[in-house]
Amino acid sequence: MISKEFFKSSLVYSVVGALPLAASVLLLPFYTNLLSTADFGRLALYISFSFLIQILVSFGLDSYITVQYIEFKSDPALLRENMSAITTSFLVISAVFTLLSLFTGPVLFSLFFRDGSLSFYPWGFLSVLTAVFHGAFKLYTNLLIYQQRPGRYFWVNIINFLLVIGISLGGLYLFPRSLVGPMWGRLLSALALAAFSIHFLLRSYGVARGRAFVKGMVSYCSPLVIYSLLFWVLSYVDRFVINHFMRAEDVAVYDFAVKCTLLIEFFQTGLVSAIYPKVFGIWKEQKVPESSVQVNRYFNGFSATTLLVLPLFLMVVPALVPLVVHEEAYYAGFKFLPLLSLGFIGRTLFYMFLAPFYYFRKTRLLPRVLLFSSLLQLLLSVWFVKRWGLAGAVWINFIMKWVVAGFAFNECRKIFKFKFNRIKLIWLPLVYTLIFILAGRAAGPDDALLVYFGEALVSLALVVFVYRRELLLLLEQWRRKSRLSTAG
16 A cells, blocks of 8 residues: 555655756756856766766666665675675775776767867866765665665755755856856765765775675676666767757757756656665565556556646746746757657656566666667767757657667566556556647647646546546545544
8 A cells, every 4th residue: 555654755755856956947047147058068068978977986886785775674784794895896996987087088088078178187087076976975875765764865965955056156156157166066065975975884884894795796787887878878968969960059958958857857766766665675575576456556656647747847847947047048948848758758667667677686688678779869869960950859859768668668578577557557658648749739839838738637637537546545545544643
């Protein structure tokens, strides 16, 4: 049964998951006033590069630590041994990678910034350090989620949010028309939280004394790194393609539109952070690699919530963003929001099909999921952007989210037996997407708000009708909780 506590933790993880976007939105007015559009585009490319480095440095340990915690949390001795091995491994990898970057970094950085607009020293090296610090923070916060400590998770992320905002603003005003503020803001905030994270992990679990679990760690994490690199291609290569064929200003408009939709992504990530521990716990009890009514209920709720959120997002964001972003050049990105948003319906399926890979330690299969997809993304991005500009990049963004979900299902069914309602999880989302696309193409720009309002009503009707059992169960759960509280 879906509990009241689950919704409380979901709310915490969803709100906290949206903080990076909130920081971006709060800083956008300052970026538009104190940075050129070209510099904002370069900042987007810089952040994308930093994410790439974070993947390499983290080596999948931020995922591995959660699986190991679930596996050994009932055995304190083995838990301590595993956690210390993971922490020590991260520190060693980070140190080695940072030293290597001093020699190889300039070459790698020049491949991404061929125009020489940003040099490795100091900007590239700052991105490496930022990636290392973010990796440490991610290691710690992922562990907090699976320890079911939403309170601490909330506060450490709030502190990170405030540090990013404060340091970035200070830098922007001290160094206007410069990327110094945003880049140092990311670095120093990450440094502070990384120091706290490593301190907590070492104090709680200590330093590994031997090479125990290294083999299993490498076996689990190596495919995950390849998977993450391929996922990076799917998520960020379009910006570099746009920069190659167009201008940094066009990167800025596209990245602005994508950043708006990050509200949906972080909302989904927050829900997944709450859902996965529950689902993994169910699978541990049933000990059978197949779906169950309990598991499906969580993913049905995930899908239903996404369908409800999308039209509300499309009504609210274009109305609110101009209040804080005054540079009209960015408003050209609003017309891309519907298609970019609809891609997240495909992402709900992807998260469902992804879960068994993590829990059943079949991460070696994950690269297969994204190998063809990432190659397709790269090739189609080059073709579509070259021919249709930003609109081509948007269509590829939308298409690939559904393509990746299809590949994930094809691979996952080899290790996991799915039993789910196809109407709830596949056909309704597909029909919903088609309705949205047709309605958006039929309506003009002046009718957009009315169309989104109608879509919100349709979404509500569809969700209530199709997911009525889940809603009734939830209502009964709340009533039972209320009766128990009253009786107590």
